[in-house]
Amino acid sequence: MANLVLALDRHTEDRLIGDIVEHGHTVVARLATARELIASLEAGTPDVIVIGATRALLTSELLAACDARGVRVVALAESEPDHRYASSLGLHEVVDGQAPWSEIERVLVNGVTVPLRVGDLARQPSALDAGRVIAVWGPAGSPGRTTLAINIAAEIAAAGHTVALCDVDTYSGSVAPSLGMLDEAPGFAAACRLAGADSLTQAELERVAQRYNSPHGAFWVLTGIGRPARWPELSAERVGATLRAVRHWVDYVVLDTGFSLESDEEISSDLFSPRRNAATLAALREADQVVACGLADPVGMSRFLRAWGDLADLVTTERVTVVMNRVRSTAIGMNPNGQVQSTLRRFGNIGSVVLVPHDQHATDAAVLAGRTLRDAAPRSAVRARIRQLVHAELVPEPQPVRAARRSRAVAGLHARRATG
Ligand SMILES: Nc1ncnc2c1ncn2[C@@H]1O[C@H](COP(=O)(O)OP(=O)(O)O)[C@@H](O)[C@H]1O
Numbered sequence: 001m002a003n004l005v006l007a008l009d010r011h012t013e014d015r016l017i018g019d020i021v022e023h024g025h026t027v028v029a030r031l032a033t034a035r036e037l038i039a040s041l042e043a044g045t046p047d048v049i050v051i052g053a054t055r056a057l058l059t060s061e062l063l064a065a066c067d068a069r070g071v072r073v074v075a076l077a078e079s080e081p082d083h084r085y086a087s088s089l090g091l092h093e094v095v096d097g098q099a100p101w102s103e104i105e106r107v108l109v110n111g112v113t114v115p116l117r118v119g120d121l122a123r124q125p126s127a128l129d130a131g132r133v134i135a136v137w138g139p140a141g142s143p144g145r146t147t148l149a150i151n152i153a154a155e156i157a158a159a160g161h162t163v164a165l166c167d168v169d170t171y172s173g174s175v176a177p178s179l180g181m182l183d184e185a186p187g188f189a190a191a192c193r194l195a196g197a198d199s200l201t202q203a204e205l206e207r208v209a210q211r212y213n214s215p216h217g218a219f220w221v222l223t224g225i226g227r228p229a230r231w232p233e234l235s236a237e238r239v240g241a242t243l244r245a246v247r248h249w250v251d252y253v254v255l256d257t258g259f260s261l262e263s264d265e266e267i268s269s270d271l272f273s274p275r276r277n278a279a280t281l282a283a284l285r286e287a288d289q290v291v292a293c294g295l296a297d298p299v300g301m302s303r304f305l306r307a308w309g310d311l312a313d314l315v316t317t318e319r320v321t322v323v324m325n326r327v328r329s330t331a332i333g334m335n336p337n338g339q340v341q342s343t344l345r346r347f348g349n350i351g352s353v354v355l356v357p358h359d360q361h362a363t364d365a366a367v368l369a370g371r372t373l374r375d376a377a378p379r380s381a382v383r384a385r386i387r388q389l390v391h392a393e394l395v396p397e398p399q400p401v402r403a404a405r406r407s408r409a410v411a412g413l414h415a416r417r418a419t420g
């Protein structure tokens, strides 16, 4: 049940209004110009704008303002040129102008399947030119995915590499608040929209990303969906296309993913949950390496071991680094490191595990300041362990030829643009 703003011609509005009300939605405003629509976003945030796909109404400024506030847009196109116009702006939530409300409702609930047309960056030919994608995943119960993803990104950046940290968690994206950034800024969903429209360029990535600035190593951040209801924007196709573009933009892409690995093939009591997990599944498929983290207490370890089989079905375990987070004797007893290792070996046949200590003081200081552990608690044990993990498992060798790679890639991009 959504709060809607309508920007439609009188005839279309009259045709739809009965069904809108019947579906339990509230029309909070009816507006007739792009300027009024943008002003209405400043006054109060609707959930959805249903709009005619005309140049006068549907402008790129309006879409940017909607992206910034997490407002979804569904456009009604009366003609083929209107359809093309909406697509040229990167909007795929477009239905026929004569469509009944039920079709618009379907788009609101399910999102749309975006044809897989990837942008120039995603079409870079050589795998050698691509940066590495590292996905941080963990089961339900807040094992520390976001903490690990942020601090892995920070340590890789501090080692002199270019890094983009992307929040693809469709349940509780929290990279932005953890780093003191606006979570209603364009971010990953806007990149997905552009990738769907085949127009995700390096310049666009730099426009929709925010920068975490630090003298010890800055990095790019594509923040997550501010409101969980926006998950349909992160379809598998869009996420895949976006990640292929992002990996040609930077040396390392670090992904903070959701927890659920249920897929479409499984019968689920919640009809929509499989597609809600599409972003996590696509991220794991695209990843060169997966950091799988669990909580080092009895409940956390049993959750991890139950999910371990599902993860192993999805990615080969050679690509997985297992991390047990918040290791502490108060939750496990004497010799917590040894206990965690032997439990994982015995019940999951997992021989190698990175143990990250419980360090509330340091992680609280980082969250409070909106900074990385490297910046907020540089001498903490938890930061030291994550740094060690990065150097031992994720960035093993120095790679001095990155600058040359990037200029080659960008030159190739310009050459293709000029000829095509
Ligand atoms: N090693 C640690 N020691 C103490 N607290 C931690 C540690 N790692 C994470 N936390 C805290 O646990 C909570 C959940 O972490 P978070 O990274 O948001 O989990 P997730 O992304 O898996 O939901 C946060 O309050 C975070 O500060």
Ligand SMILES: [Mg+2]
Pocket (backbone or CB within 6 Å): 145, 146, 147, 169, 172, 173, 174, 256
């Ligand atoms: Mg998280």
